[in-house]
Amino acid sequence: MVKSEAVWKSFGRNEVLKGITLDVDPGEVMCMLGPSGSGKSTFLRCINHLEQINAGRLWVGGELVGYRQKGDVLHELPEREVARQRREIGMVFQRFNLFAHMTAEQNIVEAPIRVGGVKASEARQHAQQLMDRVGLGDRLDAYPAQLSGGQQQRVAIARALAMKPKLMLFDEPTSALDPELVGEVLDVMRGLAADGMTMIVVTHEVGFAKEVADTVVFIDDGVVVEAGDPSAVFGNPQHKRTQAFISKVL
Amino acid sequence: MTEIGGAPDPAPTGQPPAEIKAVPVRRPGRLVAGLLVIILGAALGKSVATNPRFGWGTVGDYLFSGPVLDGLVKTIELTALSMVIGILIGVILAVMRLSPNPLVVAASGFYIWLFRGTPVLVQLLFWAFIAALYPVIALGVPFGPSLFSFEANSLITPFVAALLGLGLNEGAYMSEIVRAGLLSVDEGQEEAAKALGMRRMQTVRRIILPQAMRVIIPPTGNETIGMLKTTSLVSVLAFTELLYTVQLIYATNYKQIPLLIVASIWYLVLTTILSIAQYFIERHYGRGTARGTPPTLLARIWQSFTTWRHTRVEVADPTRHGL
Numbered sequence: 001m002v003k004s005e006a007v008w009k010s011f012g013r014n015e016v017l018k019g020i021t022l023d024v025d026p027g028e029v030m031c032m033l034g035p036s037g038s039g040k041s042t043f044l045r046c047i048n049h050l051e052q053i054n055a056g057r058l059w060v061g062g063e064l065v066g067y068r069q070k071g072d073v074l075h076e077l078p079e080r081e082v083a084r085q086r087r088e089i090g091m092v093f094q095r096f097n098l099f100a101h102m103t104a105e106q107n108i109v110e111a112p113i114r115v116g117g118v119k120a121s122e123a124r125q126h127a128q129q130l131m132d133r134v135g136l137g138d139r140l141d142a143y144p145a146q147l148s149g150g151q152q153q154r155v156a157i158a159r160a161l162a163m164k165p166k167l168m169l170f171d172e173p174t175s176a177l178d179p180e181l182v183g184e185v186l187d188v189m190r191g192l193a194a195d196g197m198t199m200i201v202v203t204h205e206v207g208f209a210k211e212v213a214d215t216v217v218f219i220d221d222g223v224v225v226e227a228g229d230p231s232a233v234f235g236n237p238q239h240k241r242t243q244a245f246i247s248k249v250l
Numbered sequence: 251m252t253e254i255g256g257a258p259d260p261a262p263t264g265q266p267p268a269e270i271k272a273v274p275v276r277r278p279g280r281l282v283a284g285l286l287v288i289i290l291g292a293a294l295g296k297s298v299a300t301n302p303r304f305g306w307g308t309v310g311d312y313l314f315s316g317p318v319l320d321g322l323v324k325t326i327e328l329t330a331l332s333m334v335i336g337i338l339i340g341v342i343l344a345v346m347r348l349s350p351n352p353l354v355v356a357a358s359g360f361y362i363w364l365f366r367g368t369p370v371l372v373q374l375l376f377w378a379f380i381a382a383l384y385p386v387i388a389l390g391v392p393f394g395p396s397l398f399s400f401e402a403n404s405l406i407t408p409f410v411a412a413l414l415g416l417g418l419n420e421g422a423y424m425s426e427i428v429r430a431g432l433l434s435v436d437e438g439q440e441e442a443a444k445a446l447g448m449r450r451m452q453t454v455r456r457i458i459l460p461q462a463m464r465v466i467i468p469p470t471g472n473e474t475i476g477m478l479k480t481t482s483l484v485s486v487l488a489f490t491e492l493l494y495t496v497q498l499i500y501a502t503n504y505k506q507i508p509l510l511i512v513a514s515i516w517y518l519v520l521t522t523i524l525s526i527a528q529y530f531i532e533r534h535y536g537r538g539t540a541r542g543t544p545p546t547l548l549a550r551i552w553q554s555f556t557t558w559r560h561t562r563v564e565v566a567d568p569t570r571h572g573l
Contacts, residue, residue: 048445079449087447097438101460101535111446114456156442165447 001026001167001198002047007056009042016042018222019056024215026166029199031209031230034219037246040202041094044169045217048089049082055108060089061166087115090160094150094172098144104131104155105140108162116163121171123162132196134188150181154188168192170201206249210234218242305508312499312512321495322516328412328449328481329520333474333498335417340424347429360426365422371483374415380489408489416484420477427469431462463535471528474520482513492516514545 002024009017014038025130029117032040045051046058049066058065066082067074077085099107108130109123118126120132126184131137134154144152155174160168168191174182193212203209209216209230216233218241226242227232234250237243298304303532312318365373381402390396406414435458443453485494496509 050441050444052569083447083449084445086445089445091442091445092444093438093445095438097436098441099439099442099457099461110456111443111448114452159446 001028003057003059004043005057007043007046008054009039009046012055014015016222017046017053020219020222020224020226021056022217024167024200024228026198028214029193029197029201030128030215030217031213032202032217032219033204033206033209033245034202034225036037038218038219042101044091044171044202045199047167047169048086048091050091060085065138072105083115084113087111087163088166090163090165090168090181092156092170092173093161094152094166096144096149096156096176098152098156098159100130100144103141104108104136104147105157106175107144107155108159109191111159112162124166125164127158129207130161131155133161133191134158135184138195146180148167149177150184153177153185157185157188157192167198167200170199172204174205186233204249206246216247220245260350261478266368268529303507308374308505308508309515312509313515317490318512318516319497320491323493324409324490325478325481325492325516327400328409328416328484328522329474329478329490331413332420332481333477334418334474335413336420336424336477337428337470339418339421340426340428341459343421344428344432348432362422362425365419365510370415370419371486372479373419374412374483374487377406377414380411401447408484408487411487412481412484412489412491416477416480420473423473427466428462430469431464431466432458434485435461443468460535467528467535469547470532471524474528475524476523478520479517482517485547508526515549548563 001020004020004022007020008019015072020039020043022030032043034040043049046053047065053068063085065085066077068077068081069075091244098104099110099236102110105120105124105127108127109118109120111228112123113120128137129141131140131189134157136158139147139151142151144155147155157173173189174185177185182205186205187248189199189201190212191206201209201213213230215227216230217224217226218237218239220231220241225239226237233242234246237246338443343358343361346354349355349358385402386399387402387405388399388400420513432454440453441456443457448456481491482493484491485497486511492513496513500506500509503555
């Protein structure tokens with residue numbers, strides 16, 4: 001589903017990613033852990049081309065992200081094409097980023113109607129289903145400011161799902177939440193994983209990673225330090241940096 | 251109920267203690283200030299009512315006269331159309347200013363520099379005399395053949411000159427207001443829209459602009475009220491808006507003060523209406539925010555009046571809940 005080959009990314013002189021190579025299979029749940037500033041969020045944002053990579057190659061669903069290759073030459077994709085690629089990829093942000101001037105329902109139906117060309121009545125029906133799924137079936141008319149952080153994040157997940165993505169990216173989805181609200185968001189994500197959604201989750205929730213992830217990737221200083229089965233990475237880390245990090249978070 | 255163990259939950263016990271009833275602090279300063287305001291106000295009122303040179307009778311005669319109402323309508327038209335032009339240009343310039351293309355940014359910057367840097371009165375006169383610069387205005391391919399052409403003198407009537415002068419000038423100011431509004435919207439909103447597959451123009455129109463409106467509306471209301479008054483400058487182009495109309499009347503009957511009062515009354519009526527309209531527009535775009543719209547001046551005065559009444563009531567009925 002996602003294939004990354006030696007992806008490099010720098011902001012000016014600051015090299016954030018220094019050759020990330022990894023694969024995510026369809027239906028796989030990958031959790032990325034690592035100290036803050038290690039580049040894991042940046043990598044996530046490269047996957048849907050919110051950031052442009054400087055070197056390497058990145059494919060989603062077999063398609064090169066943001067470029068088209070003709071012979072040996074890479075061509076930048078026009079905005080329309082980039083937007084099309086992004087429709088297949090749902091993203092959930094640390095700060096929710098719900099559209100503040102729209103109700104939960106309007107947030108969810110906006111993209112399907114405006115981008116996906118879905119009929120309004122159909123989109124609303126789907127919105128109701130999605131809100132039921134995230135346990136907020138009675139809050140369709142609420143504005144984001146009227147919802148708690150956990151509820152906002154669940155609406156944000158419903159909004160991303162409304163485009164029927166093949167891949168979901170989660171960028172520290174519980175980091176901005178009060179501790180007692182983390183559980184409700186993780187529950188929704190657990191449900192998604194159980195339904196077979198391909199997910200890449202940048203998180204600090206070790207418990208969640210242990211329980212739900214098929215693969216855990218530990219990133220530090222822009223490189224993949226260790227990757228593998230959660231029981232292996234958490235139970236028997238091979239690298240010093242992984243050991244140090246895990247002893248701190250466990 | 252299943253008992254898990256541990257101490258029972260604490261519950262409030264007994265009656266709450268008696269509510270605090272205290273003698274309010276005396277505030278002699280307020281009393282003196284209030285009296286002073288009343289005395290000065292009364293003196294001013296008496297002078298206005300009794301000085302015959304105000305000519306209130308004449309004011310009454312002309313307030314609803316045909317030419318004055320005509321001028322009023324033209325002032326409203328001019329204000330509305332100039333603001334529409336100004337807002338359209340403002341939005342375009344603001345979006346240009348945030349464009350990734352440096353030439354586009356520079357063009358927008360140049361426009362703002364030019365139109366904000368010269369007095370609007372000078373610009374109005376320029377448009378009025380445009381025929382001296384371009385006697386014939388033609389529409390066609392740049393450096394190529396022209397498709398239509400007009401005599402500048404017949405195309406640029408005083409009304410068109412006024413619209414161009416006021417609207418183009420306003421666009422420069424509106425662009426800064428719109429830009430501030432666009433920048434006030436959290437970047438995460440744009441990212442979320444992008445991540446959903448929305449395109450840039452869609453994102454601006456559906457996500458960014460509606461939220462920017464909350465910041466854009468109050469200064470735009472200000473600009474509209476300012477524009478209403480700035481239209482009086484157009485009197486120099488011999489366009490019969492409100493001020494020029496009353497000037498024409500007092501040029502023949504020499505009752506300058508009453509007629510200027512007529513114009514002032516109408517300007518005040520219109521600005522009052524605009525302020526009320528602004529309140530409702532602000533409330534519309536304030537939806538979804540926790541803070542909502544701040545009360546208007548009138549609402550605040552009313553509030554202070556009602557709370558004042560409340561405290562009076564409280565003295566009479568000490569069992570009532572205070573503020």
